Amino acid sequence: MKAWLFSLSLVLLGSQCFGSVAIKTTSLPNGIVGTSYSAAVSASGGCTPYKWSIASGALPAGVTATVSSTTSSLNLAGTPKTAASYSFTVQVSGCGGAVAKAAYKVAVQSGANHVVDLSWNASTSSDVTGYNVYRSPDKTSWKKVNASLIGSTVYTDSSVANGSTYYYAATAVDNSGQESSKTAAVKVAVP
Numbered sequence: 001m002k003a004w005l006f007s008l009s010l011v012l013l014g015s016q017c018f019g020s021v022a023i024k025t026t027s028l029p030n031g032i033v034g035t036s037y038s039a040a041v042s043a044s045g046g047c048t049p050y051k052w053s054i055a056s057g058a059l060p061a062g063v064t065a066t067v068s069s070t071t072s073s074l075n076l077a078g079t080p081k082t083a084a085s086y087s088f089t090v091q092v093s094g095c096g097g098a099v100a101k102a103a104y105k106v107a108v109q110s111g112a113n114h115v116v117d118l119s120w121n122a123s124t125s126s127d128v129t130g131y132n133v134y135r136s137p138d139k140t141s142w143k144k145v146n147a148s149l150i151g152s153t154v155y156t157d158s159s160v161a162n163g164s165t166y167y168y169a170a171t172a173v174d175n176s177g178q179e180s181s182k183t184a185a186v187k188v189a190v191p
Contacts, residue, residue, distance in 0.1 A: 021046030021094040023102040029137040030161035031080040031108040046094025057088030083110040116157040123172040
């Protein structure tokens, strides 16, 4: 009688995390008709890639949603077309099937009612030719708000929406076009 030997080996092909996923973004900025809009809804936990969707409601007319290249956020961008209040729910699911939802309300107004006046200390470098001002709804997704270099150390932002919170930072630009790092962010709550 022959004896047969069997060999069994287990190979671990990597660990998979199927824990819960969460949406980190608690609120979105309001918008103004005809003024560029930008915001991001971010997720964490669970495993990637994430799948995003608008589960209910509608984004403001003129604003679209695109998934970031890392799938960690749903980016909202565009130019609002209609003044109204928009309610919608964003849904994200991790690769293991865990799901999270968050409801948002964005008011789009017909025009700006407020302005934000900014000022900062001048750069001590002798070759500075101007400054740029950046704005963010969450201190992570920054957008330059000035169309051309600012020659002074003051700027007025008249494209702010009621009931929104913004963060601002400035940079200095030298005569070769190199830009400094951003100043510390300043938080502004528009009533």
